Amino acid sequence: MNHNPQSSDGKHDDDSALSDFLASLMDYAPTIPDELVEHYLAKSGFQCPDVRLIRLVAVATQKFVAEVASDALQHCKARQAAVVKDKREKQQKVIYLCLLSFLISFGLSDPLLEQDKRLILTMDDLSKSLREVGIEISTLPLYISLHVLVSITK
């Protein structure tokens, strides 16, 4: 007996929360445009005249992409921190200095320094973060990269 009014109140609250949320969605325009979402929903066969539902799908997708991107960012930052630790060891080595002078003669700056400035979304980080969500991505390994050049100096 006691549960019933509470549960009914709870349901009312939930209903109101949902309806309020859907109403608030109309103010907040998601980054993913409505036309794009409508196109792919139509492709899948989902028919709906209500704009709020399309906004709900757009917001859900935005949340998903933001989560994946933030995971990838964390991976990228972790990798950079690991490189910075090794960098100081390497700077003491003569061979690395020779390589550095070789690169500077071509007009390129120190590759290890560059990584601190820019955060770039790479396939490595992306595949790691997507694996956590349940999507398996396999890419061909790139053999020509600065990481390989650095490893030669070890």
Added chain:
Amino acid sequence: MNNGCLENRKKEHDNSQKRPKSYKFGSKSDDFALAIAKVAVAQLCESVGFQGFHLSALETLSDISVRYIYSIGKTANLSANLAGRVEGNVFDIIHGLEDLGSNLGFSGASDVDRCVVSSGVVKDITHFVGVSDFIPFAYDVPGFPVVKESAKTGSFWEKGEDPPGEHIPSWLPAFPDPETYATRLSVENETMGVSNGKKTESELERVERNMDRSLLNLQLRFAHNENKGGSSHGSGYVATESNPYLAAPLHVGEKEVSSVVLPTKLSNEVALRNPVHVDVGNHVSVLETFAPAIEAMKSGLCDSDNVKKKLLYDQRPTVRFKIGIGKKSLGTMSDLNSQNEEDLLKIASWFGNDNEKDDKKRRVEKILKESVESSKE
């Protein structure tokens, strides 16, 4: 068990490699939507904190986000159809979101008797909306895909005509106008009447007339088709009309043609023949042999073909070839033949170039002689 699982995974991997790229999201028709998705995903990544992307990574992430939307729609449509509805509901969408988020987990997923309204997924989204910044899309996106207007088929119903005969439905394309093919029937009737009435008419002339009429009809038909039919039809027929090789052949005398100038070689042979005939005594000159032919060409009679042939066969003399005596025989001719002076003059005009060459050679010889004499002196 483990080995079986590994084998299955390998098979799936092989199959996925052999199978071509999914046409749902990789075809050319989807390029526009994918491009928009790339822009949106790039904006989102920038808001998260990235400063640059590898193109392959951006393309992959945009493709996955598009598939995410597609799978939400698919699951929502499935749950709506299961409930017996055609149009989707907010509860259908929440069901779809729960399915997709089930492997990551959301709050309240383990509850047995949970209500869709109070699902953890919605709460997570609400929280996200409250926390995240407002980032509008960078471009104005038009409504797509744009529907193309279909071309008119030109059916009976569209033209407002009644199809001749009950067996023809009105949605079929209409027949062409009867003018394009009706005249042909009338021409055939006329030719039949002519052949019965006037039997004295030569067959040649009748055939001519039929040819002319059919040509006219063809041209009329092409003109009609040009006016009505599509450009493709018209251009094709115009091409055949203008093609000179397909036009009817001209008869002798219809078109003025310049008279043929006999080449010098032929005239040499003619000259050769004459001394032979002089020896024999037939007194047949060059012009006499070719006069009827030239007259026939100028007059332009249809029946001249037979006459020409007869003349040629009657007056053609026997030919004896003498090599390298042409110029000397000229000299003999001029001495012996006094009767046909006019003809000789004409022949001489044909050989005009040769005479000039002889004069030049004589001058050269003279100069040489003079030089020799002067050197001797």
